[in-house]
Amino acid sequence: MHILDDEDPNYDYYQTAYGKEGAELRQALHDIIDDHVTFSYDTLWASLQETDECPTNSGQVQLVYMQDGRDKNSNGGESGQWNREHVWPQSHGAGNPMGNGDPSPTWPSSVDAHHLKPSDVQVNSQRGSKDFDSGGNGVPGTPPTCRTTTGTFEPPDASKGDIARAVFYMDVRYAGDAENEPDLELVDAIGTSGTQLGRRSTLIEWHFLDPPDDFERRRNNLIHANWQQNRNPFIDHPEWVLKVWEHNLAIATRTDGAGGIMPANPQVPYHSDQFFEVQPAPYWHIADVRTNGASLDIGPDNAFFSFVWNQVVATGTLEAVFAPNLAPRGTPEWWLADYGFSNEFAAAELSDLDEDGLFAWQEFRAGTRPDDPLSLLAFETIAPDGTGGPAVLRWRSASNRFYNIWRSTNLMADYGRRLATRLPAELPVNAYTDAVEGVETRFYWIEVDP
Structure with a gap:
C-alpha cells in the first residue's frame, strides 16, 4: 500500500508532508487537515446519505458494522433504524462537553464526518464507547467476524480498515491546539x-488487513469536495501509518551449536521485510534453519545462508542449527584445531601427539587430551580391594559419553562378562558398583560406547 508522490492526484494538497516521518509528518498532516468546514449535527444526516450510499442500492446507506443497506430515510433512534456512529466515542473526548452535550459545530470533533458512520441503532448500542480490539462473542445481525466483549468491539473484516483509518485521522486531526x-x-x-x-x-x-477500497476513497473524495473540504490522509497514503506510529514485532533468534544470526532478536516494523544472515563458526556448517519451527530446507553443509522474512505480521522465532565438520573417523575439525591442526584433518586424526599409543580420534572418543600422556580413560580407584566383596569402580568421565564395563578373572583375556552398558557420564567422576561376592581376583575393562 504505497502511492508515489508524483502519482498522487492530491499532490498539491499534501505537498508539505512529503519526505517527512514521525513527529514532523504528524504535525504536517495536522496542519493540512486542520480548520475544516463544520456543519450542524442535523446536517450530518444528509451528508451520510451521500458519502455512505450503499454501493448496490442508491436508495440506501451502507451500515458500517452490519455491512448491509438500510433505507436512507429510515434514520433515527428506534429499533430497525440507523443512526450516526461516532467511531471515536463522544465519551472519549470526541463529544461536546458544553451545555447538554449535544454534538455541535462549535466542537468540531463531535460532528466530524470522517469518523461518523451510519450504524444500526442496536448494533451501535452494542459498540457503545468500547475500545477496538479482536475477540469476543458475535454481535447479532452482523457478519461472523464482528465480535464484542464487555470492554472491546471488533468490526467485521470488510470494515476493519475503514474504522482504523477513521481513528488514525482523529488522533492526528485533534491535537488540543485550538479552542474547543x-x-x-x-x-x-x-x-x-x-x-x-x-x-x-x-x-x-486491521489497516493492513483491509486496505482502502473504492467505497472508502469515494467517501473521502465527497467529504473533501462537498462537505468539510479536508481529507483523511491515511486513505490517500496508507504507507504513512507506519511513519506516524511505530508498531514493531519481535523476531527471537536462537542458535544450536557454534554460529550466529544477524541481526539478533530484531524489532521489525509491522508488515515490513527483514533480512537475515546465518553464519557458522570456523569448522562448523549450517545444518538447518527454521522459522517458527518449520525447516526452510536449505540443504546440507551450508557455509553461509541469507534470506528475507517477507512482510512480518506477527512475532516469531528464527532458529539456526549448526553441526561440526567431521574428519573421516568422526572427529570434529574444531576439536583438532584446538590442538594445533588447521588442515589435513584426515592425517591429524591418526596422529599421536603425546605418544601414549592412542590416535587423536581415539582420544576424542574417550574424552581425553591428545597432548597429555597422563590424560587417560582408566579406573582411578577400585575399592574395596582383595576382599572378595562388592567393588566400587571410579573413573573420570567426559561430557556426552557413554561407557561399557567388562569383567574377567584373567588380566590378559576373557573379558566376556559385560557388567554395564551405556552408562551415561556423571561429571566429573563416575562410580559403578560390582555387587558380586566371593571372587577375590577380578579385572575390569572400560570402554567408550561408540
Missing part, C-alpha cells in the same frame, strides 16, 4: 478513559 478541540490520543491499550482510545497495534493490523 480535544487532544485525542490513540494508545496501545484497552480499558481507556478520558481522551484516549485503543488498541493501536490492533488497529494498525
Whole structure:
C-alpha cells in the first residue's frame, strides 16, 4: 500500500508532508487537515446519505458494522433504524462537553464526518464507547467476524480498515491546539478513559488487513469536495501509518551449536521485510534453519545462508542449527584445531601427539587430551580391594559419553562378562558398583560406547 508522490492526484494538497516521518509528518498532516468546514449535527444526516450510499442500492446507506443497506430515510433512534456512529466515542473526548452535550459545530470533533458512520441503532448500542480490539462473542445481525466483549468491539473484516483509518485521522486531526478541540490520543491499550482510545497495534493490523477500497476513497473524495473540504490522509497514503506510529514485532533468534544470526532478536516494523544472515563458526556448517519451527530446507553443509522474512505480521522465532565438520573417523575439525591442526584433518586424526599409543580420534572418543600422556580413560580407584566383596569402580568421565564395563578373572583375556552398558557420564567422576561376592581376583575393562 504505497502511492508515489508524483502519482498522487492530491499532490498539491499534501505537498508539505512529503519526505517527512514521525513527529514532523504528524504535525504536517495536522496542519493540512486542520480548520475544516463544520456543519450542524442535523446536517450530518444528509451528508451520510451521500458519502455512505450503499454501493448496490442508491436508495440506501451502507451500515458500517452490519455491512448491509438500510433505507436512507429510515434514520433515527428506534429499533430497525440507523443512526450516526461516532467511531471515536463522544465519551472519549470526541463529544461536546458544553451545555447538554449535544454534538455541535462549535466542537468540531463531535460532528466530524470522517469518523461518523451510519450504524444500526442496536448494533451501535452494542459498540457503545468500547475500545477496538479482536475477540469476543458475535454481535447479532452482523457478519461472523464482528465480535464484542464487555470492554472491546471488533468490526467485521470488510470494515476493519475503514474504522482504523477513521481513528488514525482523529488522533492526528485533534491535537488540543485550538479552542474547543480535544487532544485525542490513540494508545496501545484497552480499558481507556478520558481522551484516549485503543488498541493501536490492533488497529494498525486491521489497516493492513483491509486496505482502502473504492467505497472508502469515494467517501473521502465527497467529504473533501462537498462537505468539510479536508481529507483523511491515511486513505490517500496508507504507507504513512507506519511513519506516524511505530508498531514493531519481535523476531527471537536462537542458535544450536557454534554460529550466529544477524541481526539478533530484531524489532521489525509491522508488515515490513527483514533480512537475515546465518553464519557458522570456523569448522562448523549450517545444518538447518527454521522459522517458527518449520525447516526452510536449505540443504546440507551450508557455509553461509541469507534470506528475507517477507512482510512480518506477527512475532516469531528464527532458529539456526549448526553441526561440526567431521574428519573421516568422526572427529570434529574444531576439536583438532584446538590442538594445533588447521588442515589435513584426515592425517591429524591418526596422529599421536603425546605418544601414549592412542590416535587423536581415539582420544576424542574417550574424552581425553591428545597432548597429555597422563590424560587417560582408566579406573582411578577400585575399592574395596582383595576382599572378595562388592567393588566400587571410579573413573573420570567426559561430557556426552557413554561407557561399557567388562569383567574377567584373567588380566590378559576373557573379558566376556559385560557388567554395564551405556552408562551415561556423571561429571566429573563416575562410580559403578560390582555387587558380586566371593571372587577375590577380578579385572575390569572400560570402554567408550561408540
